[in-house]
Amino acid sequence: MTVDWTEYGAARVACSDALAALASLSANSIHAVVTDPPYCAGGMTEAARQQAKGMTPGGQATGWFGGDAMTTWGLIALLRQVALEAGRVVVPGGSLAVFCDWRMIPGLGPALESAGLRWRGVVVWDKLSQGQGNTRIRPRHEMILWLTKPGPAVRGPRTIGTVIPAKRVPPARRHHPTEKPIDVLTPLLEALVPESGVVADPFAGSGSTGVAALATGRKAWLSDADPHFVEGIRSRLRAL
Numbered sequence: 697m698t699v700d701w702t703e704y705g706a707a708r709v710a711c712s713d714a715l716a717a718l719a720s721l722s723a724n725s726i727h728a729v730v731t732d733p734p735y736c737a738g739g740m741t742e743a744a745r746q747q748a749k750g751m752t753p754g755g756q757a758t759g760w761f762g763g764d765a766m767t768t769w770g771l772i773a774l775l776r777q778v779a780l781e782a783g784r785v786v787v788p789g790g791s792l793a794v795f796c797d798w799r800m801i802p803g804l805g806p807a808l809e810s811a812g813l814r815w816r817g818v819v820v821w822d823k824l825s826q827g828q829g830n831t832r833i834r835p836r837h838e839m840i841l842w843l844t845k846p847g848p849a850v851r852g853p854r855t856i857g858t859v860i861p862a863k864r865v866p867p868a869r870r871h872h873p874t875e876k877p878i879d880v881l882t883p884l885l886e887a888l889v890p891e892s893g894v895v896a897d898p899f900a901g902s903g904s905t906g907v908a909a910l911a912t913g914r915k916a917w918l919s920d921a922d923p924h925f926v927e928g929i930r931s932r933l934r935a936l
């Protein structure tokens with residue numbers, strides 16, 4: 697399958713399925729895949745995830761997005777494939793960093809590891825305030841699984857700890873329903889990607905990974921399956 701990449705300065709953007717986008721990149725050609733796939737956590741049960749809201753494609757129209765209605769097992773199968781491709785495209789020692797929530801960790805970590813990567817740790821995004829929900833212990837964090845391809849360490853210029861504090865993007869400033877703050881992505885990229893290095897995000901959403909990469913002198917290959925969001929990435933990059 698041909699993937700049509702368009703250049704915007706140091707970024708390239710494509711509307712594509714994640715696997716096809718990664719398959720279009722050459723082996724050992726980038727330093728990290730940093731990505732935030734759908735969590736498929738839109739319902740408390742597997743059945744709830746597959747109800748109408750989650751099954752509706754197209755993000756902005758519904759406030760939701762395609763791909764978020766998969767079962768946990770479907771998501772894990774997809775992300776193992778993503779990890780296999782990530783392991784092919786990153787240089788030896790390069791990284792795969794995957795955002796996730798607590799529901800995914802028991803299945804997802806081993807699935808990514810089984811693609812031939814080394815599971816190096818879990819980074820916590822501390823949102824600095826608790827979320828909503830009819831529960832006594834309310835979520836205040838999300839997680840990022842970090843794996844590397846065997847080889848000599850590929851380092852960015854910055855050393856970070858396993859907790860990154862950053863406020864959520866306020867709803868009025870959001871380009872995407874689940875947009876990740878630049879303040880989370882910047883330290884991750886500075887730790888994992890050398891200056892002038894390249895990061896790919898195949899579930900790019902609003903393109904936040906690209907905005908953080910460009911702001912710190914890195915290159916970014918950004919793709920998403922939803923044409924609406926891809927148009928948003930293009931406008932965001934044009935406005936930089």
Ligand SMILES: C[S@@+](CC[C@H](N)C(=O)[O-])C[C@H]1O[C@@H](n2cnc3c(N)ncnc32)[C@H](O)[C@@H]1O
Pocket residue numbers: 712713714715731732733734735755761762763764872874875876877898899900901902903904905919920921922925
């Ligand atoms: C959690 S959002 C990413 C948000 C992004 N990190 C941001 O800061 O804006 C996940 C994205 O994955 C996209 N997506 C879902 N399934 C996909 C697939 N199979 N291939 C590529 N993109 C997909 C959705 O359209 C959605 O925009």
